[in-house]
Amino acid sequence: xxxxxxxxxxxxxxxxLYYRFIQNFAQEGMERISSKELSEAMKIDSATIRxxxxxxxxxxxxxxxxxxxxxxxxxxxxxxxxxxTKVALIGVGNLGSALLKYNFxxxxxxxxxxxxxxxxPKEGKMISNIPVFHxxxxxxxxxxxxxxxxxxxxxxxSAQKIADRLATMNAKGILNFTPERIxxxxxxxxxxxxxxVELQALIYLIRNQEE
Numbered sequence: 164x165x166x167x168x169x170x171x172x173x174x175x176x177x178x179x180l181y182y183r184f185i186q187n188f189a190q191e192g193m194e195r196i197s198s199k200e201l202s203e204a205m206k207i208d209s210a211t212i213r214x215x216x217x218x219x220x221x222x223x224x225x226x227x228x229x230x231x232x233x234x235x236x237x238x239x240x241x242x243x244x245x246x247x248t249k250v251a252l253i254g255v256g257n258l259g260s261a262l263l264k265y266n267f268x269x270x271x272x273x274x275x276x277x278x279x280x281x282x283x284p285k286e287g288k289m290i291s292n293i294p295v296f297h298x299x300x301x302x303x304x305x306x307x308x309x310x311x312x313x314x315x316x317x318x319x320x321s322a323q324k325i326a327d328r329l330a331t332m333n334a335k336g337i338l339n340f341t342p343e344r345i346x347x348x349x350x351x352x353x354x355x356x357x358x359x360v361e362l363q364a365l366i367y368l369i370r371n372q373e374e
Contacts, residue, residue: 174215180205181215182238188231197228248273251310253325254317255280255295258340262314263291277308298325302332312336312352319343 184205188196198216202209216222216229222237223229250267252259252275259278267273278295287296296304305313312335315322322343329337329351336352339345342360347353 170218174218177207177215178238178242180207181212181234182242185231185234185238189235193231195228195230196234198223201229243272248312249276249308249310250274251276251305251308251313252278252293253280253298253301253313253315254321255283255290256316259314259316260290262316263293266291266293275314277304277310279304301325301328305329305332305334310334312338314338314340315345316340 181201184201185196187204198209198212201207201212205212219237219241222234250273252262255263255278259280263275263278266275275293278290278293279298279301280295281298283295283297285297285299287294287300289295294304294308313325313329315325315337317325319341320343322339322341323345326337326339326345326347330348334351336354337345337347339353339355340358341355342357344355345353
């Protein structure tokens with residue numbers, strides 16, 4: 164994904180959503196849209212959308228809105244949709260198995276190509292048509308399958324050790340699903356999704372809304 168350092172992470176996380184909804188508008192045959200229409204479809208405040216878009220210059224015209232095909236082309240290039248991204252999954256428990264089965268079916272340019280699990284035999288095995296190897300072979304198979312980034316669904320006690328190994332392999336980034344607060348070198352990108360924290364935040368919002 165191409166981005167300038169000044170773009171906030173929150174905006175960066177919304178870019179794939181914009182692309183998905185703009186694809187929907189294009190498939191419906193719409194030629195132009197307003198920030199209000201995009202806001203109603205995405206359930207995001209229109210001011211937020213305009214602010215996000217402003218980081219990329221003049222994407223629309225006042226009084227006209229946004230040209231759908233122009234946005235489609237812009238976000239496709241910005242998100243490198245024509246570049247295939249190969250992903251390695253590390254940890255094939257319940258969550259890892261679900262990710263293997265799903266394998267980003269809606270993202271045609273992103274796919275898990277290899278996985279690793281401590282219960283896998285050294286010779287490997289197939290799960291959901293993806294080869295799964297023992298972590299002892301991480302360095303060898305990660306390079307062999309051309310993975311660029313990794314998804315961590317391992318136990319918390321293993322997360323930092325795996326992250327350190329990925330750093331020495333020059334992995335470009337990690338999507339961390341463990342509750343462990345791992346650290347990586349500045350050259351690597353790291354995103355952490357702690358499902359328990361997100362759930363607790365949701366419960367807090369619900370309970371405070373009821374008061």
